Amino acid sequence: MESRRAETGLVLLACALVLAGVPGASVAQAGGRTIYCCDVGGQPVCGDILPAACYGRAYREMSPSGVVRRVVAAPLTPEEIARRAEVERQHRAAEADRQRQLRLDQALLETYRSLDDLDSRRDRELRDLDRSIRELRERESELVKRQSALISDATQTDDSAVAASLEEDIRTLDSEIITQSRVIAAKLRERSAVLDRFEEHRQRYVELMGAPSANGVSRNGRGVVPGSND
Template identity: 70%
Template sequence: MGSLRVEPFPAGPGASLLPAALLLAAALLVGEAAAQSSAARTIYCCDVGGQPVCGDILPAACYGRAYRELSPSGIVRRTVPAPLTADEVTRRAELERQRRADEAERQRQQRLDQALLETYRSLDDLDRRRDRELRDVDRTLHELRAREAALLEHQRVLIQDATQTDKSDVAASLERDIRTLDSEIIAQRGVIEAKAKERAAVFERFAEDRRRYLELTAE
């Protein structure tokens, strides 16, 4: 039985080049991996007393401070602000509350504007409705004031009768009627005052609607 013989790697001009090429490739791969690892590394820096304090991990002196994340070459990758103080948290919450309130008001005004444009076909239509409502209020005011005038006239007659009678029982009865009329006149004047305020409110409402309608249609 024959023995197995291992032939040596053939010698030749290119035989010594192969191991060298493999070594070079390996060296290049190691160098590239090292470069990538270095490029991926992050340095953390903050300023303490005007001096930078840096480390591969965030230094303890940087806790609660603004800090920078840098590449090994010194390029700032990211800046992290310092944590907010209690006053700053309160201020931010207040600003957010105000922002939400402003947005709610903007949406409310938008709905009102849309309703206004849908309510009136034109400026003349708005003016006609205003005049109609004011006429209705004025008619009621006229009736209330006529009623007040009638009460005052009735009271004047009773006072005149009370001054001209000699009978005490008649005078006492007239006095009671006069006091009753006093109460009615006061109540009537209260109703007139309320109706006058209603008229002013109607006028003011239509004036504001007219102003806003002009703004919207001009836009």
């Protein structure tokens, strides 16, 4: 039965080759050839070389018995090439982000021994900033008091030369007060940034320590329980 179907296939293929204009086509000749076929308008177009009608189309390489040996896809259009390039770019960007996050996570686990260590470092930085802010505000308060005293003296003196000198000192102090206020505002922003940074580190640290690997050991490889001091 199989040989009968094969013979029938050879006969049909030979007929197809004749119709396709292949000179001297025969079953025997077809038996050693690769046949190239594509679909044009819903109809197959075949030949023992790739027909011109198949250029720019998907085509099949077939044995004389009709077995498809290989399918060759149609060339990509410019739009398809652009889409493929964009997908590849997105994959590369995603992989770069993944590698970056891995490096950040590793650095985080190497920086803090535990959550208590993280909290301790945060509190230490905040104490230093709070002390600096307190000193700056004390300095600002002193400048304001000195300026107030000079303003009072300037309003009480009748000596124009003294009044002019006092006004110059008042303007100098005014500039110093503005500068001091700006420094305080910068320190307050720095304090807020420290809080945000440590909160972000803390959340990520909890995620990493609470996500065991496949063997049940925590991500840092030591099996540390989140928040422990071990």
